[in-house]
Amino acid sequence: xxxxxxxxxxxxxxxxxxxxxxxxxxxxxxxxxxxxxxxxxxxxxxxxxxxxxxxxxxxxxxxxxxxxxxxxxxxxxxxxxxxxxxxxxxxxxxxxxxxxxxxxxxxxxxxxxxxxxxxxxxxxxxxxxxxxxxxxxxxxxxxxxxxxxxxxxxxxxxxxxxxxxxxxxxxxxxxxxxxxxxxxxxxxxxxxxxxxxxxxxxxxxxxxxxxxxxxxxxxxxxxxxxxxxxxxxxxxxxxxxxxxxxxxxxxxxxxxxxxxxxxxxxxxxxx
Ligand code: SF4
Ligand code: SF4
Numbered sequence: 001x002x003x004x005x006x007x008x009x010x011x012x013x014x015x016x017x018x019x020x021x022x023x024x025x026x027x028x029x030x031x032x033x034x035x036x037x038x039x040x041x042x043x044x045x046x047x048x049x050x051x052x053x054x055x056x057x058x059x060x061x062x063x064x065x066x067x068x069x070x071x072x073x074x075x076x077x078x079x080x081x082x083x084x085x086x087x088x089x090x091x092x093x094x095x096x097x098x099x100x101x102x103x104x105x106x107x108x109x110x111x112x113x114x115x116x117x118x119x120x121x122x123x124x125x126x127x128x129x130x131x132x133x134x135x136x137x138x139x140x141x142x143x144x145x146x147x148x149x150x151x152x153x154x155x156x157x158x159x160x161x162x163x164x165x166x167x168x169x170x171x172x173x174x175x176x177x178x179x180x181x182x183x184x185x186x187x188x189x190x191x192x193x194x195x196x197x198x199x200x201x202x203x204x205x206x207x208x209x210x211x212x213x214x215x216x217x218x219x220x221x222x223x224x225x226x227x228x229x230x231x232x233x234x235x236x237x238x239x240x241x242x243x244x245x246x247x248x249x250x251x252x253x254x255x256x257x258x259x260x261x262x263x264x265x266x267x268x269x270x271x
Contacts, residue, residue, distance in 0.1 A: 047141040048123075048238040049208055050245050050266040051222070052254065053116055057232035062225060063091045063116050066233070069224035073212075075185050076204065077173035086167040088206040089118040089221055098257060110271075118221075119144060119165040119206040120257060120265030127157040127166065136203070142238075142266055143208050151202040158203060162261050165205055172200040208235075238266065 070076070070089045077086060095102065097115040121144050128138050135150035136157050158166045189211065198204070209219035217223075218235050225232040236245035245268075254268040 046239065048266070049121065049142055049213070050236065050238040050268065051118075051208070051219075052234040052245050052248050052268045052270060054232055054234075054248075054252075054270045055113075055115065056270070057229045058116055058225075060091070060114060062228055062232060063114060065228065066116065066221045066225050067091070070206070070219075070221045072184070073186055073189065073209070073220035075173075075189050077169070077171075079169075079171045079173070079175075081171075084170045086169050086173075086204050088167075088204065089116065091115065092117050098255065100258070100260065101255070115269070117163070117165070117257075118267060119161075119208075120163055120263070120267045121208055123264035123266060124262060126160040126162070126263060130156040130160045132156065139210075143210055143213075144205075145207055145210060146203065146205055148198040148202045148204070153201040153203070155203065162258055162263065163265075167204045169198065169200055169202060169204055173198055 067087075067089050071078075074088060076088055079086070091114040094106075094111050094113060094115065097117060102111070121142055123142060125138055125144050128136050128144060131137070132154065133150050133152055135147045135152070136144060138144050153168070155168055158168060209217070209221075212219060222233040222235045231248070234244050234248045236243035238245055240246065248270070249268060252270040254270050256265040256268055258265075
């Protein structure tokens, strides 16, 4: 099941090289510019889900709330050891969120702030290309899915993702399930009620709440954030010119993470 360390590092090195080989671009969209840039990204028929995070509206408390909502929704276990942390959505400092986009004159608020990160559901996802079992794949609507039953734990996808958006569950998620924890579980998350969490040794990540979208609901993080601050997070269909995400991107400047890698993230940050 495990990948030996030397091979794993080799793949990680290739992944870094992949990053260095990409096109260089400053991915800042002026109002209305997104439309022009989208011509370069072929959209499949139908939807192309995306999220917009309004940095001005997010604070530490709200980011914690949003993270809790996501992790509770998906029964993401807290194994109690930072080295075994499993994160579907998390906060990170400026340097690690937007490397290469720093300069001396950026305000302290920004430089010292935290930013909400999650899988970018990239239009050109390197993680999917390397998976030997197709346990991770991209749907027509752009969502990068994860089938934890097909995953063999090789972690190729983790090495290929340049955004650290994937976690490996080193410990058995079920070991944290005491009787009282069972009550806190979300029984609606599509898992077996008797074994409500996945097994040890598979990769975990955000799926844009695919299970909620199927029921016509918005992602749990968006719902939690917008209860506290309206439009802190906006979710919708980039392929629809009348969608909320398109409206908000038309109106505001936005950036994406590591644009020079050419993965075409579908998570945007209003700055
Ligand atoms: S952020 Fe990483 S895991 Fe998510 S689609 Fe992009 S490359 Fe894959
Ligand atoms: S760890 Fe799982 S999802 Fe990732 S590449 Fe290997 S089999 Fe595919």
